[in-house]
Amino acid sequence: MANEHLSAYTCQQVTTFFPGMEAAVLQRVIGTHWDTTMARLQACIDKVRMWPQGQFNYLNSSQYCQYLYFLSNTIWREERSEEALGVATRLFLLNKALNGIDLFYEIELPEVFFIGHSVGIVLAKATYGNYLVLYQNSTVGKNHGVAPVLGEGVILYPNSAIVGRCRIGDNTTVSQGTGVINRDTPGNCMVFAGTAGELTVKPSKRHLIDDFFRL
Structure with a gap:
């Protein structure tokens, strides 16, 4: 067109x-x-x-x-x-x-990002690093007015969330259904839901972000 x-x-x-x-x-x-x-x-x-x-x-x-x-x-x-x-x-x-996306115009997303499926995505006024990947029902939100800081190459798979006082290291992948709330991640890792509300963090074997972007 x-x-x-x-x-x-x-x-x-x-x-x-x-x-x-x-x-x-x-x-x-x-x-x-x-x-x-x-x-x-x-x-x-x-x-x-x-x-x-x-x-x-x-x-x-x-x-x-x-x-x-x-x-x-x-x-x-x-x-x-x-x-x-x-x-x-x-x-x-x-x-x-x-x-079906809640993405206010004042939110400063990075210059390079990818939305897999937009339905149910809710994004707060947080700090977003470049090469961001978002899938359906993913959330970035504030907790008591405090917003997360996301590094570069962060992937949020479906039904995942990053909320509150979080510093998410570069090349962090948040797996499906996992909530990261008031927690930090070291980067170059994959985050899974553990038991009793804890998180399981495993080192990444490779940069999954390479599958999404021409770097």
Whole structure:
């Protein structure tokens, strides 16, 4: 889809789901930040191994989810006018409605990340390292106002969580169904749910992140 058609397609979705904003305002704000958004999106897509480089498929729901995030986040980064924030809010809500993800536009995800399946993902305003992998029903959350710090190459498999005062080392993989709450990980490891709420941490035999990204 050509850029002008994609922009019009996005505007139509926003006005259908969330009426009340003049179409000209919506088009102006999106158009102003379009080039920066698409450059960020394409740089991210090009790093993901399973996606062809130099292409964006709006019918790939994961790519479209990431596109809506980059668009809303870029608008928020570059323009704090009332109109711009109104557009960013609608794009955030559109992403939530279409893809089942709670990813507010103020959250600073890394420039390279991959969403396997977006449904049920909830992300707080935490610190995220580059080459992040997220799967369905994964959560990064605060505990008593304290947010985690994630290093590079962190993988959250389905139904996993990182919550609270955590420092997650580089190349940490959180296995399916495992919750890391107010705990640190050393990095280069895999984390599993243990007994009585404890965690089992095993050294990684290789960097799983290499399966996801062109490093």
